[in-house]
Amino acid sequence: MTPSARLQAAIETLDQIIGGAPAEKALTAWARGSRFAGSGDRAAVRDHVFDVLRMWRSCAAHGGIAADAAPVQMPGVAETEMRSITTTETPPGGTLSGRALILGLLRQSGDDVDALFNGQGHGPATLTMAERGVLAQAPDIAPLVALDCPDWLAPTLRADLGEDFSPVMEALRSRAPVFIRVNTARAAAADVRAELAQQGITAQPHPLSPTALHVTDGARRLRASAALADGRIEMQDAASQAVVDMIEGLQGARVLDFCAGGGGKALALAAKGAQVFAHDANPARMADLPARAARAGVSVPVLSTADLPQAGPFDVIVADVPCSGSGSWRRAPTAKWALTPERLAELVEIQAGILDQIAALAGPKTRLVYITCTLLACENADQIAAFLARNPGWRPGATRRLTPCDGGDGFFTAQVHRA
Known part of the structure; x- marks a missing residue:
């Protein structure tokens, strides 16, 4: 053509x-x-x-x-x-x-x-x-x-992003970069880069995560690469990898990925030596997870909601909750135009409910890790502050916010611990 x-x-x-x-x-x-x-x-x-x-x-x-x-x-x-x-x-x-x-x-x-x-x-x-x-x-x-930028959301975004407002909104107008995660339990990043280069795929290390490679040329050849087929690499945004990197003490830890979705974070957690269990309110989202886990050389048992009370205790519970997705509008641009004040309020309510659900599953030493791919404070820091106000037996831990100006998608993560 x-x-x-x-x-x-x-x-x-x-x-x-x-x-x-x-x-x-x-x-x-x-x-x-x-x-x-x-x-x-x-x-x-x-x-x-x-x-x-x-x-x-x-x-x-x-x-x-x-x-x-x-x-x-x-x-x-x-x-x-x-x-x-x-x-x-x-x-x-x-x-x-x-x-x-x-x-x-x-x-x-x-x-x-x-x-x-x-x-x-x-x-x-x-x-x-x-x-x-x-x-x-x-x-x-x-x-x-x-x-x-949607008019109705601009005041909130300005308040939440401050001087980053215009650069972030400008970044969201462009195509998202292509990243892969190297499964370092099975391959070294340098070896993967060399192999991909032989197939016409150029990939460079990225500062957001030691497992992240930024694919700058030949991205469409990845689907046919042996490294993807045998689980040495996975498609995953660099910022998504970075929020997993923040979770310490994963070697041998029992980890529940409460909102597993397709399982990208579950696989990243397992690659760091965690014993990972996956759950999602919609089990159909996890349909490909067993095959992907087998390729990656790990086991990620899938738990139903009924299984959860008996499956613990967990050392870490991770919840990458449903959100507005404003940090990933480059990848899902229709979400920017579909979002309404009513839907945003509904999402905030869902997020609060999930935080309370995972807190109920937590043992005396369990860490909760809250993750979103949104830029909005009402879904991020405000949500954690509200949880701590409802639950005085918990204390705040490490937090991090990333925007598209950092190179990947926009992400927020916060850890909370028993007081």
Whole structure:
């Protein structure tokens, strides 16, 4: 496919998303209907679509979408979560479309729009007079639109991030870096780097964690690598690895990963010599964990909720709780636009409930490790302060907050101990 044809495919996919289709479903449908597209084509179309999803507001504004246009369904979320977005004022009559969004994307990146919208082959039709009129005007973009920040959440983010607000929001507009975790129980990082280099994959050490490698070239070759197949590496964000590194005394410790999800942290804990047990409120999320654990050369028994009272005592209970995910909006950009005040309040309540649940499972010497991938204090430090106020028999321990400006996703972790 030509670069123009890839843009047209992204336009058509975005139109499906605007119509309410989840992003992944729309991309899968396009790929299945476009058997002629190679892996490079599919990757390029996906990149275009996700670039727009990360920068939805600014792409719309640069593409000429009027501020007083009809409310817009947010991309790729359930109908009950649909919200409106606002953009800066532009020439009247603009309507949201995949074409306008891609124009806005190209305008921000400085690409030659005329060369790409040339009406040739399977590419986009040539620019209309109205579109040329939009492109001829110097854009007047409001600061929050330029940062692709939801208006309602901006005051909270400003208060919680302080001087980091603008740099963090800017970082969330770009693609997330690719990281792998080296299973140092089975391989040395230097040996893994050398092997990957022979396969055209360039990976560099990262300061966030001694087990983290930043893949700077050839990331799409990782899926076919022997190191991934035999459990010497796992895909895991560097900040996610860093919060595990903070947990001391893991060798031989009995550890419960209470909100295990796919099991990335459970495997990282096991690689440090812990005896790890995994639990999740939705056991289906852990479906791949036994196979991944076997590849990594560890055993991670899965516990049901009914099993938990008899499975202890645990030395450490880790809870990577459900959260707004604001620290990982680069990876899941639709979550930024789907979040509402009501959903945030619901998440805060869920987090408090989980903290109380794991405290009830704790023995006299158990450490609780609370983890989120959010930037919001109401889900982080405020949540721990509220737990300690409810539970005077506990005392605070080590905490750490990471933002995308540190290189990985945004994460928060706090440990609490029996007083």
